[in-house]
Amino acid sequence: MSISLQPLAIGPLRVEWPVFLAPMAGYTDAAFRSLCLEEGCGAVVTEMVNAYGLVVGHVRTEHYLDTWPMEHPIGAQIYGSDPAVMEEAAGRIAALGLFDFIDINAGCPMPKIRNRGDGAGLMKTPELLAEITRRVKAAAGPLPVTVKTRIGWDADSIHVLENTAGVEEAGADALFLHGRVAMARHSGPANWGLLAEVKRARRIPVIGNGGIRLPEDALRMVAETGVDGVMVGRAALGNPWWFRQLRWLAANRTPPLPSVEDVRTLIREHLDREVMLMERRGPKDLKLGVELTACLVLRAHLVRYLRGFRGIRTLAVHLEERQDKATLLGRIDEVLATGRRAGPSAAEPDA
Numbered sequence: 001m002s003i004s005l006q007p008l009a010i011g012p013l014r015v016e017w018p019v020f021l022a023p024m025a026g027y028t029d030a031a032f033r034s035l036c037l038e039e040g041c042g043a044v045v046t047e048m049v050n051a052y053g054l055v056v057g058h059v060r061t062e063h064y065l066d067t068w069p070m071e072h073p074i075g076a077q078i079y080g081s082d083p084a085v086m087e088e089a090a091g092r093i094a095a096l097g098l099f100d101f102i103d104i105n106a107g108c109p110m111p112k113i114r115n116r117g118d119g120a121g122l123m124k125t126p127e128l129l130a131e132i133t134r135r136v137k138a139a140a141g142p143l144p145v146t147v148k149t150r151i152g153w154d155a156d157s158i159h160v161l162e163n164t165a166g167v168e169e170a171g172a173d174a175l176f177l178h179g180r181v182a183m184a185r186h187s188g189p190a191n192w193g194l195l196a197e198v199k200r201a202r203r204i205p206v207i208g209n210g211g212i213r214l215p216e217d218a219l220r221m222v223a224e225t226g227v228d229g230v231m232v233g234r235a236a237l238g239n240p241w242w243f244r245q246l247r248w249l250a251a252n253r254t255p256p257l258p259s260v261e262d263v264r265t266l267i268r269e270h271l272d273r274e275v276m277l278m279e280r281r282g283p284k285d286l287k288l289g290v291e292l293t294a295c296l297v298l299r300a301h302l303v304r305y306l307r308g309f310r311g312i313r314t315l316a317v318h319l320e321e322r323q324d325k326a327t328l329l330g331r332i333d334e335v336l337a338t339g340r341r342a343g344p345s346a347a348e349p350d351a
C-alpha cells in the first residue's frame with residue numbers, strides 16, 4: 001500500500017503524522033494519551049470538558065485538562081451551547097499555554113448532553129454552532145479551532161454539508177467528522193461516502209473518523225475518501241500499539257504484534273502514570289486515596305488490554321473489588337500467565 005498520510009496544517013499548527021487519538025470520556029486522560037503518543041500516534045485531544053464547569057472553576061472539570069509537557073500536538077475539547085460561556089472557556093484554555101488547538105464538541109449523542117442543546121444538539125442549531133465557532137475562534141488567539149461533528153442527526157436529517165459550510169465560514173481551521181449519525185451513537189457502519197463528499201466541498205482539512213478497526217482501515221479511509229487525516233477511538237483502547245502498527249504498514253512493512261511481555265510492561269507503565277496523575281489531585285477528589293483511585297481508573301482499560309487471554313474471566317470477577325496496586329498487578333500477572341487463546345489476535349479491537 002502506498003503512503004497516503006501526509007503532514008497536515010491546521011491553521012498555523014503543523015501535524016506531522018495526521019493520525020489522531022479520538023477523545024473518549026473516561027479513557028483518554030494524560031496517562032493513556034501519552035502512551036499512545038509514544039507508540040506513534042500523531043496527535044491527541046482531551047476528553048470533552050464542560051465549558052461552564054471551566055468558567056465557574058469546578059476543580060473536577062479542570063482535572064480533565066491535566067496534561068503532561070510531552071503531549072503534543074494536543075487539543076482541548078470543550079462542550080456547551082452558550083456562546084459567551086464557550087468563548088470564555090476558550091480564552092481560559094488559550095491562556096494556560098498548554099494546548100495546541102481547541103476543539104468544539106458538536107457530536108456527543110448522550111441524552112443528557114444533546115437534550116440541552118450541547119454536543120450533537122448543536123447540529124440542530126447550525127447558526128448557533130457557527131456563532132460559537134466564531135466566538136471561540138476570537139477568544140483562542142493564535143490557537144487553531146476545530147469542530148468535531150457527525151454526518152447528521154438521524155438517517156432523515158443529514159445536513160452535514162450545510163453545517164460544515166457554516167463552521168468553515170465562521171473560521172474553523174479543521175473538521176473532525178464522524179461518519180455516523182448521532183442517533184446511531186457508536187454502532188453500525190460509518191458512511192465514508194459522506195466523508196468524501198464533505199472533503200470535496202470544504203477548503204479546510206477534514207479528518208475522518210468512524211469505522212476504523214484495523215490499521216489497514218485507516219489507509220483505506222484516506223485512499224477511498226481523500227480525507228486529510230484519520231481519528232481513531234475504540235481500536236486504540238487496550239491497544240496503543242495500534243499506532244505503531246499503522247506506521248509500519250504505511251511504510252510497507254509487516255507490523256509486529258505486542259508480546260505478552262510488552263503487554264505486561266505497558267499495563268504497569270499505564271498504572272504508574274495514573275498514580276502520577278492522581279497525585280496531582282486534592283484530597284476532595286480522592287476519597288479512596290491515590291493508589292485505589294488509580295487502580296479504579298485503570299480497570300476500564302484492563303479488560304481491553306487483556307482481551308484474548310485465557311484467564312480474563314477470573315480477573316473480571318475481581319474487577320468490582322477495591323484493590324491496591326500490588327494485588328491488582330498480581331492478578332494481572334496471573335491472567336498473562338494463562339497465555340493467549342488461539343484465533344483472532346488479542347490486539348484486534350472489538351467491533
Ligand SMILES: Cc1cc2nc3c(=O)[nH]c(=O)nc-3n(C[C@H](O)[C@H](O)[C@H](O)COP(=O)(O)O)c2cc1C
Pocket residue numbers: 022023024025026027046047048077105107108148178186209210211212231232233234235
Ligand atoms: C467511551 C467513549 C467515550 C467518548 N467520548 C467522547 C468525547 O468525550 N468527545 C467526543 O468528541 N467524542 C467522544 N466519543 C466518540 C469518539 O471520539 C469517536 O468519535 C467514536 O468512538 C467513533 O470512532 P471509533 O469508531 O474509532 O471509536 C466517545 C466514544 C466512546 C466509545
